[in-house]
Amino acid sequence: MDQLAMYKALANPARLQILQWLKNPAEHFDESAYREQGLGFHIGVCVGDIQARSGLSQSVVSSYLQAMKEAGLLESERIGKWTYYRRNERMIQALAAHVRNEL
DSSP states (O other), X not given: OOHHHHHHHHTSXXXXXXXXXXXXXXXXXXXXXXXXXXXXXXXXEEHHHHHHHHTSOHHHHHHHHXXXXXXXXXXXXXXXXXXXXXXXXXXXXXXXXXXXXXX
């Protein structure tokens, strides 16, 4: 676990907001389009939906998501031409334990 990379990823307000949205995606995104395709939020949220909600450019959102994935905070799954992101709860819990026990 690279704690420094995680802290850096969490230091950006937009990246932190995205991580918060992904904690409970049904509260922040419409799942009906996913269900129509036989999918659900268990696979993650599409980059396009995250981009639309954030109001940021697609390239900025993609770079933010990639940084959080490289830090271990997110996982991704590619289905067709779309990439879906979800939280890596195991790593988030490990970071929380590290903060609780070591800092």
